[in-house]
Amino acid sequence: PGAYPGIKAEEQGISYNIAINLREMSLLKTPIVCVVIGEGGSGGAIGIGVGDHISVLQYAYYSVITPEGCAGILWKDVKFANEAANALKFTSKNLLELGIIDEVIPEPLGGAHRDHRQMATSLKASLSANLKQLMSIPKDQLVDQRYEKFRKIGMFHETGQTEPVSS
Template sequence: MASTSYQLEFEVPLRALQERIHALEAGDQNSATVRDDLRAARKALLDKTREIYSNLDEWQTVRVARHPDRPMFTDYVDLICDEFVELHGDKFFGDDRALRTGFAKIDEFKVMLVGHHKGKTLKERNECYFGCAHPEGYRKAMLKMKKAAKYGLPIICLIDTPGAYPGIGAEERGQAQVIAESMLEMSRLGTPIICVVIGEGGSGGALGIGVGDRVAVLEFAYYSVISPEGCAGILWKSHDYAENAAKALKLTSRHLARLGAIDDVIEEPTGGAHRDHYQMAARLKMYLVKSLRELCDKPKDQLVAERYDKFRRIGQFLDEPAAV
């Protein structure tokens, strides 16, 4: 289990164990006592990490989903894809760097890969608007997904955004309209679509590329109609209540699975995806390949019909007034 340079406040108990391991690793490795102590310290660290991460509350899960060391779209491209050719522009306004698209090859499957990218350096994050896409990003994604359907390529969407960009320019260029159009188009594309929330799945920004035959969420990601801060701002008029909002929104993978809002939860390495990019990528790839093998042989009409039925079943409804 790899350590990380950035620690969340609830990970503080791990620091002393990590420091002890570093000290023992710098000691005499030929000593049987040192080897035994090192083995015991590593086991203690693993046990403590499992204990902490098996009891995360909703707000702590949001913090993990936003961890700066968490693998992003470009990390998964490098670790999962045998080939990737990026496609740019929406043929209307420009090329949004917050939403990336391109042809990819994963094992025997040629696919269209679409995903949010937050950026790693400050310069790149500013270029990507921290993963908040503009209308041109969703138009680009729509254009490439239609191209994939034309050539019979499955579509994979990796979702990681706090929400679509809320600026005046984005609204003037039809942000809400283009997200609605994207959801409509995805609902009727005659090709397999797999959507995975790899970090943040916030608001319409996530839903804009979130309509698929399989919708999965990584164990410590979140998927919600609004970000906790946005919800707190509306209900409590202050972002200080974001923790309360996260609890009320039921946005973690375990809540979503119980409510039937998603199809699958992809287990993360011990201590979260940010501790082991390679293992997380291997698990994600295994899920994608398994899903592609299940979906690719289905007739187009059956895919579209089952996708429609799946989303119509989401949510719970009362047939008669609830008892007061």
């Protein structure tokens, strides 16, 4: 789920293409609603997440990297994927609390795949309401608000020294 992180992808310009996509999406003078319905775990996931409203299904996740990729970088071992997942705070609940997404769309009991019709109804209601609201905003204002929205992602404050995890 996401852009392939290997050297071959880099040789073929994946980073450049993600950057171009980010630029182009950020400048579109039309309402953009993004919905993450499963796993979004790479720069590619972030690249397609440039929108005026970002929704994530209740049991989906959205992050710049997968837990396994993060564990491999930080701890040089994918066995730390659970620790990485907790640190990434990529669940719909965490993302909403952090202001990265705008909405969590509830899923049917057991997940979206358990009741396609109910999920489609919920998704339709969300898309309709969000597009209606966004279409009332002047196009230039949409672009400005989108820019400001993404400039705020990643802001942080330090609360103290943390100890590195030993392996």
